[in-house]
Amino acid sequence: MHEDLIAHLHDLSAGFAALHARRMFGGHGVYREGTMIGLLSDETVYLKTDEQTRPRFEAAGCRPFMYTRRGETVPTSYWTVPEEAMESPQEMRPWLALAWEAALRKGAKKKPAKTRAVKKTVAKKAAAKKKPRA
Template identity: 35%
Template sequence: MAASKELADFITDMLEPLGDIHAHRMFGGYGIKYGEVNFALLLGDLPYFRVDDRNRPAFEERGSEPFGYNTKKGEVTVGSYWEVPTDILEDPELFLDWARAAIDAALKAHKPKKNRKRKQA
């Protein structure tokens, strides 16, 4: 099931206080970026935030699961994105706190693209 534009609009509206937030189509869903860095996914009408060792325990404590999908070869788990618990979605201030932690995790993991120099012929 693809993520809806309505959910993408709702989430980006909630995240507006954080600054340069925008959604873009990605894999049948949406990626949410802070500037040029992805920190959230919307897939199957569920939001997932980027995690690292600092914020993953909070997701685990609430029984959240990492994003996963099935292929012909079996299930694939994407451990760097975890489902945002429902109670977090229902509390706008807490949601912003968790989004800040996801942005921090994404910024720490971000590797800027290197400019390739073309060989002169």
Template identity: 40%
Template structure:
């Protein structure tokens, strides 16, 4: 069992009463889903949780950092996912709170993505009611 698999099991245990947690391999790490909602990344045995404007200050107070990765052009960061403080791996109750807040942030982000406005129609493309095409 790899370090990522062990960490995934810790998240599964933390959220088992609330819903289904699953992992999918992605780019050498693991994408973690709660009832189909992507809420965490596990990379090199480290958990990065989805954050929001409301939850990010808690991560900052813990001196956490955003998920970063190397590209061919150098380092890049994904600022919506922040490292879970290691101390929480030994505190099941607090880990559950943080993971639940991350799931809520992911659900909120997903609902906002679905609300994006449809592109406006180009003038003259709407059909005129009651007039047949000629």
């Protein structure tokens, strides 16, 4: 279904980075170096945004990917790209860069769950060692 769009996106990302797509929820996730920067749904490309990049997408007339949950329409942080970006790698490159930056910032905010769990366990063990035995 999305194979032609995926091939076109590969062409558009020339000079930016190698991208790959993985099936997910009836669409595809678009990844750079294992980090999701976009998604493909209904033959449309959506790229990752955040509070810093979203105004650029809004100013260009882009729109968010929306889904319905419990009867309510919910916008996501993935937005369409301007039509001209779908025409050339030079036009797409800045939008891909914005998506990459947003994805990296999002990843930097997260702490891996295992790391937090390990730190708690280490702290508990250290506290237990400090308690004097009666």
